Amino acid sequence: MVDLASPVDWLLVIAGQVLITVGVFCDLVASISMIRFPNFYTRLHAATVGSIGGAFVPIIGVALVAAGSEFLGVYRWFLCGASLVIAFVELLLAGAGSHALARATHRAKAAPVMPVIVDQLEEDRSRGEV
Amino acid sequence: MGRMLMIDLEWWVESCLTLLMIPYFVAFLLYMVRILKGPTLSDRVLAVDALGYDLAAFMTVLTILLKSPIIIVCSVVLILWIFSLDIYVAKYLEAKELGG
Numbered sequence A: 001m002v003d004l005a006s007p008v009d010w011l012l013v014i015a016g017q018v019l020i021t022v023g024v025f026c027d028l029v030a031s032i033s034m035i036r037f038p039n040f041y042t043r044l045h046a047a048t049v050g051s052i053g054g055a056f057v058p059i060i061g062v063a064l065v066a067a068g069s070e071f072l073g074v075y076r077w078f079l080c081g082a083s084l085v086i087a088f089v090e091l092l093l094a095g096a097g098s099h100a101l102a103r104a105t106h107r108a109k110a111a112p113v114m115p116v117i118v119d120q121l122e123e124d125r126s127r128g129e130v
Numbered sequence B: 001m002g003r004m005l006m007i008d009l010e011w012w013v014e015s016c017l018t019l020l021m022i023p024y025f026v027a028f029l030l031y032m033v034r035i036l037k038g039p040t041l042s043d044r045v046l047a048v049d050a051l052g053y054d055l056a057a058f059m060t061v062l063t064i065l066l067k068s069p070i071i072i073v074c075s076v077v078l079i080l081w082i083f084s085l086d087i088y089v090a091k092y093l094e095a096k097e098l099g100g
Helices: A007-036 A040-068 A076-108 A120-127 B009-037 B041-066 B069-095
Strands: none
Touching: A007 A040, A007 B009, A007 B041, A040 A076, A040 B009, A040 B041, A076 B041, A076 B069, B009 B041, B041 B069
């Protein structure tokens, strides 16, 4: 009880922990749906929930928690800035990587498009428009 | 105001983050199931992607728990490697090779 944290620190820590909790929930949902979904193209949705909701959001939360935690020492500002940079780099890279993988899989026919009603990309490609 | 400030902030952060580690391990195990039984190569790579990004987030949580903020550098490297794995596998699926 020597040095009490200020209310601003508490506010930052609580906001960051709320974001980390949302991220953990998205992570669980993504991992369950990664098992439950029927084919590769629906699992893309699960992977993107897991990489944006389950990684971008908790890293922002870690940045807020680090900004409010005095016990981490002076390097907590390094941790806060690096977390923000990592979060935005990950926001760009996760979508780009998933898109590249999906495009290559559809072109190479590496995964079966099994429960499907209409596949207009395949129709356009067979007609030679794409 | 006075009542809440009697709680030690360090104890609060550590206990909350320690409790939050349990769902992370459950999610990692479920991703490992898809990696092992994925019918195609693309499924496995997709599960490795999601697992890698979540490991990066988990590593940033560990920096606060272990009180060593320098571990955050490993998270950068992990995210970049996972992205390059995506690009390598996409190149392999389209061109059936990894060369120039």
